[in-house]
Amino acid sequence: MPNEMSGRRRTQVVALAILVASNAVLVTKGRAQEVAPGYTAHHTTSLVTVDGLLDEPVWSEAEDIPLRWEYLPGNNVAPPVETVCHVAYDVGSLYLACRSTDPDPSGIRAHLAERDDRARLAQDDHIAFLIDTFNDERRGFQFRVNAAGVQWDAIHVKTEGFEDFSWDALWTSAVQITDTGYNVEVAIPFGSLRFPSTSDVQTWGFVMERSYPRGVRYRMRSVPTDRNTTCLLCGANKIVGFEGISPGGALDLVPALTASRTDERPSFPDGDLVPTKQTGFADMEPDFGMDLRWGVTPSTSLNGTFNPDFSHVEADEAQLSVNRRFALLFPEKRPFFLEGADFFLTPFQAVFTRTVVDPDAGVKVTGKEGANTVGVFAARDATTSVLIPSNQGSANDVLAQESYAAVARYRRDLGPTSYVGGLMTSRSGGDYHNRVFGVDGVYQLNPSNGVRFQYLTSSTEYPTALALAHEQATGGFSGGAFTAQYNHVSQNWAIAAEYEDLSEDFRADLGFIPRVDLRSGRGSLSRIFRGAADGWFTQIAMTGAYSRIEDQSGKLSDETSTGTLTYRGPSQSNASLGASHVNRFHEGTIYGLDRADLSFDVRPSGSVSLGAGLRFGDFVDFRNNRESFGLSFTPNAQFDVGTRLAINLGQVFQRLTFGGQEVFQANLMQARVLFHFNTQTFVRGVVQYRKVSRDPDLYVSPVSSETEQLFTQLVFSYRVSAQTSLYVGYGDQHDGADDFDLLRRSRSLFIKFGYAFYP
Numbered sequence: 001m002p003n004e005m006s007g008r009r010r011t012q013v014v015a016l017a018i019l020v021a022s023n024a025v026l027v028t029k030g031r032a033q034e035v036a037p038g039y040t041a042h043h044t045t046s047l048v049t050v051d052g053l054l055d056e057p058v059w060s061e062a063e064d065i066p067l068r069w070e071y072l073p074g075n076n077v078a079p080p081v082e083t084v085c086h087v088a089y090d091v092g093s094l095y096l097a098c099r100s101t102d103p104d105p106s107g108i109r110a111h112l113a114e115r116d117d118r119a120r121l122a123q124d125d126h127i128a129f130l131i132d133t134f135n136d137e138r139r140g141f142q143f144r145v146n147a148a149g150v151q152w153d154a155i156h157v158k159t160e161g162f163e164d165f166s167w168d169a170l171w172t173s174a175v176q177i178t179d180t181g182y183n184v185e186v187a188i189p190f191g192s193l194r195f196p197s198t199s200d201v202q203t204w205g206f207v208m209e210r211s212y213p214r215g216v217r218y219r220m221r222s223v224p225t226d227r228n229t230t231c232l233l234c235g236a237n238k239i240v241g242f243e244g245i246s247p248g249g250a251l252d253l254v255p256a257l258t259a260s261r262t263d264e265r266p267s268f269p270d271g272d273l274v275p276t277k278q279t280g281f282a283d284m285e286p287d288f289g290m291d292l293r294w295g296v297t298p299s300t301s302l303n304g305t306f307n308p309d310f311s312h313v314e315a316d317e318a319q320l321s322v323n324r325r326f327a328l329l330f331p332e333k334r335p336f337f338l339e340g341a342d343f344f345l346t347p348f349q350a351v352f353t354r355t356v357v358d359p360d361a362g363v364k365v366t367g368k369e370g371a372n373t374v375g376v377f378a379a380r381d382a383t384t385s386v387l388i389p390s391n392q393g394s395a396n397d398v399l400a401q402e403s404y405a406a407v408a409r410y411r412r413d414l415g416p417t418s419y420v421g422g423l424m425t426s427r428s429g430g431d432y433h434n435r436v437f438g439v440d441g442v443y444q445l446n447p448s449n450g451v452r453f454q455y456l457t458s459s460t461e462y463p464t465a466l467a468l469a470h471e472q473a474t475g476g477f478s479g480g481a482f483t484a485q486y487n488h489v490s491q492n493w494a495i496a497a498e499y500e501d502l503s504e505d506f507r508a509d510l511g512f513i514p515r516v517d518l519r520s521g522r523g524s525l526s527r528i529f530r531g532a533a534d535g536w537f538t539q540i541a542m543t544g545a546y547s548r549i550e551d552q553s554g555k556l557s558d559e560t561s562t563g564t565l566t567y568r569g570p571s572q573s574n575a576s577l578g579a580s581h582v583n584r585f586h587e588g589t590i591y592g593l594d595r596a597d598l599s600f601d602v603r604p605s606g607s608v609s610l611g612a613g614l615r616f617g618d619f620v621d622f623r624n625n626r627e628s629f630g631l632s633f634t635p636n637a638q639f640d641v642g643t644r645l646a647i648n649l650g651q652v653f654q655r656l657t658f659g660g661q662e663v664f665q666a667n668l669m670q671a672r673v674l675f676h677f678n679t680q681t682f683v684r685g686v687v688q689y690r691k692v693s694r695d696p697d698l699y700v701s702p703v704s705s706e707t708e709q710l711f712t713q714l715v716f717s718y719r720v721s722a723q724t725s726l727y728v729g730y731g732d733q734h735d736g737a738d739d740f741d742l743l744r745r746s747r748s749l750f751i752k753f754g755y756a757f758y759p
Helices: 002-025 057-061 464-469
Strands: 071-072 081-088 093-100 127-130 141-144 151-156 162-164 172-178 182-187 202-213 217-221 236-243 251-264 274-279 289-295 300-306 357-368 371-380 384-389 393-400 401-414 420-429 430-445 449-461 477-490 493-503 520-531 539-550 556-569 573-586 590-606 607-623 626-633 636-641 645-658 661-676 681-693 706-719 726-739 740-754
Touching: 057 081, 081 202, 093 127, 093 202, 141 172, 141 182, 289 357, 393 464, 573 607, 590 626, 607 645, 706 740
Parallel strands: none
Antiparallel strands: 071 217, 081 093, 093 182, 127 141, 127 202, 141 151, 151 162, 172 182, 202 217, 202 236, 251 274, 251 289, 251 740, 289 300, 300 357, 357 371, 371 401, 384 393, 401 420, 420 430, 430 449, 449 477, 477 493, 493 520, 520 539, 539 556, 556 573, 573 590, 590 607, 607 626, 607 636, 626 645, 636 645, 645 661, 661 681, 681 706, 706 726, 726 740
């Protein structure tokens, strides 16, 4: 058996090597890549009123920048509509404007939405500006406005292929829908940007983009798109002429007043609801907190927070945890941690700020000077949450003690597209500590081919009680983790390969790494076929993928072979069909599992979006250690009623059967309703209902035959700017089980007001 496994493994390694080496003979055919034209920014001394009318002299004097290239669904072809943009500036602000013609203005899709709600806004007509102020083709500021005037902004990071929509800038915009289309006008204070402080004339990189969603979503740019590289900024328009400007040392102070009250039943389901946390409503003494943002230099920012309130102004998306081995990942939504999140990205998710559960103070510094990028943050946490990983599952625990968290990140640019960096994380308190040190890098072989790597080493010590409870080592222990990744991107092909090695004792407690004690290899190969906008398809892709995971002793944990066919076509339709074979080890047995996946989504009009996912086949029943038949169905729908009302509905249905009998059935239903009075004010309601029914006779250990949960939330928001806002909200939680119906477990009410000062 060992010889058989060894030979099998060698075959797989050779196959993976052939997959990677095959890149050498993949040649992209077609016309030579066009070069993006350059322009000159217009310096103006006249007043610019941001109203969307574009009737000031500056817009007739500024150079025309046409969006001449449709890059989706076409491949650098002439777009179906005309768009002309302009760039101007004065001593204090950058001004941008676009005239977007439309043969049928009544078809313009324009809906009110929350700021930065990109999932909804991306489906509207909108204009985007990507600005590389350092002209280093690595990092840019992104500003987008839809045809209803709703803003969203982001940091675009090339090396990680990441858009950080948590970044919020202070800027103004206006939109006017006309009888020939719509106009967009934008003013960005230079204090909201970072760029070199110099008396020399500066050149910035720009990419202007328009989204024109109709039967298909047409996307067009001011630059041709090179599909043999993922570096959009490398092909940006170079706009010269910026001089006599300064980014200044912007200082934002955002004091916040919060009043909240939470009632819970101490011995659920018995007893009455009693206050567990109250500030403001009982004693009329509101809680005070402060956030600070300071532009220390033109390219370095300092953020601080004191006594922050992270009231749940945004409910987490509910997820089903039935028949799962590893911890669920919930995204970060807290402003202090979201700011500058891209500075801490590495191949391993060694930094995940939701591990800082209840901070009462924190400080963060992020900046870039020349080729050097630095990010540092530290926080004091009143709660210490620990994720304990293994090869076969993960567990969570909480230490009843405070801890101190610190992260330091450094990166050095090498040439135009590569870098090497280092990372340090530390969390400690009492007799507990976890420290991680490592190095990582990216080397871009050419525009189409790149490699990434990271090595981390950790040192950990758990309190004795926690170590014994989870069968962990007592005393200090250490471990290591390594990954190497290869990617190829071209017009018709995509190749990826990855190797990971994580020792049994590796821990990254300030990150999210729920699985260790493994060696894994993954590879995928995709062939892409591109159609026409008026054809029966706009894009078809065929993908084959293989992955294998072993523990450190060489024993198989998981092995997966998958084939997938994806389709894009009319009515903004997307569909995917996949089949896979999985060999999975669990508690001494290797299960051979076959399953199929089907998903689709379609947008038949500007007001309706429909979708669903279906997975069925063989699954491991982890609770009872046996092979069973499983089904998962996930329908969803979005309805826009006029421009103000949005309704989102979704369901997750899971069912597992054994021997024709139902082991469990799980239902999760979610509804979100948003009504917008204008771009600044909205009311949002959220309802999440979860029900799990089990057959106790089919379980090897006692279980409840039925559990229910109901969560509701209502929030009113008035948001003048990204930092000045008012939130009023109410939420409650109901639970039910075999011996009692749904009963309120807790309820909370909060009011939060923050006001941004700009001294």
